[in-house]
Amino acid sequence: MRSPRIDKVDHLPRPVIGLGHDYADGFLIEPHEHRRGQLMNATSGLIVLTTPEGKWVMPPHRGMWIPAGVRHSVRAVGLVRMQSLYVETDRAEAMPLHCQVVEVTSFMRSLIGEVVGLSLDMEADGRSRALMDLTLYEVERLPSLPLSLPFPSDERLAKKCREFVGQPNIHQTIDDWSRELGMSRRAFTRIFRQQTGLSFVGWRQQACLLSALLQLSAGQSVTSVAMELGYENPAAFTIMFKRAFGKPPLTYLGLR
Structure with missing residues (x-):
């Protein structure tokens, strides 16, 4: 799966933007940060996220929350098929202020897939807005997992x-x-x-x-x-x- 980079679509007036990317084993994304918060989810492969404060490991079928403005690098272990939600800061106020690996239910994975599948070339209609609102509601309720190393x-x-x-x-x-x-x-x-x-x-x-x-x-x-x-x-x-x-x-x- 290949979507545009977030910096190419970050300006869109949407509370959440869904993007999908595949990464080969060993692929490294150099240190960077986002204006929006990011929820990553991978259906295969494993992600290692590193910040100055520590290291996090995200196994397949789990998620990783990265707050807006946190500088981080990402390394893929195995073929990683990843989908990400980029959340506006005013819709992420209930989320942790630090990076956190989270459990992702099958329902949440379905919602993420639906948001990633929304067209970015058209104005969001009623269904799209309702889908994004439901997804953000569920994001706030994802339980954390002990997969960090401070x-x-x-x-x-x-x-x-x-x-x-x-x-x-x-x-x-x-x-x-x-x-x-x-x-x-x-x-x-x-x-x-x-x-x-x-x-x-x-x-x-x-x-x-x-x-x-x-x-x-x-x-x-x-x-x-x-x-x-x-x-x-x-x-x-x-x-x-x-x-x-x-x-x-x-x-x-x-x-x-």
């Missing part, structure tokens, strides 16, 4: 976090990090929680989970991913994954 504001901590994301391992400890950073254990745990909203152990697990989603979507086996992250066996990894997401890895990603 980075601390402290530069040394943020650098260490980015290094860990590049090579995550479930066995790294608070003592390892605090010693390397020249901090006491108490100061490290206090600052880390203050700046990320998570304990170190919770953040470490989240980083490993998001890394696992990327690797599994790229075709690696559950066994390979589990071993690479430092789990003793695939069963231990699967238990942790199911505890976090409610389903085994391949089922969650729609690969089984």
Whole structure:
């Protein structure tokens, strides 16, 4: 699917504009921002969104809310078939002020598809306006999903976090990090929680989970991913994954 770029149609007097695009595996959209808020939804592939504040992973059939004015980059993992809604700021006041992965119901996916299918060359008629109003009503009610990884504001901590994301391992400890950073254990745990909203152990697990989603979507086996992250066996990894997401890895990603 190929639609015009949002900057070519952003001027249209519509509360929401729907566009569709396909992206090849590894395609990178460099850092940019939009005047409108954006809700992304992909029927295949996985999206990695990065901002100065953190990283988000959007598996297939989920959504990603990006507030207006947030600078972000986007990377495709696998063939991504994406549809996006661009929402005027005065119609997005009930939406989060930060990026958020959300659950997308089959009804919401149908609405997104209908809005993307609306002609951009004609003035919106009564049906189109009603459809857009209903879609915006439903957008506000999408439940959030725990698929974000916040980075601390402290530069040394943020650098260490980015290094860990590049090579995550479930066995790294608070003592390892605090010693390397020249901090006491108490100061490290206090600052880390203050700046990320998570304990170190919770953040470490989240980083490993998001890394696992990327690797599994790229075709690696559950066994390979589990071993690479430092789990003793695939069963231990699967238990942790199911505890976090409610389903085994391949089922969650729609690969089984």
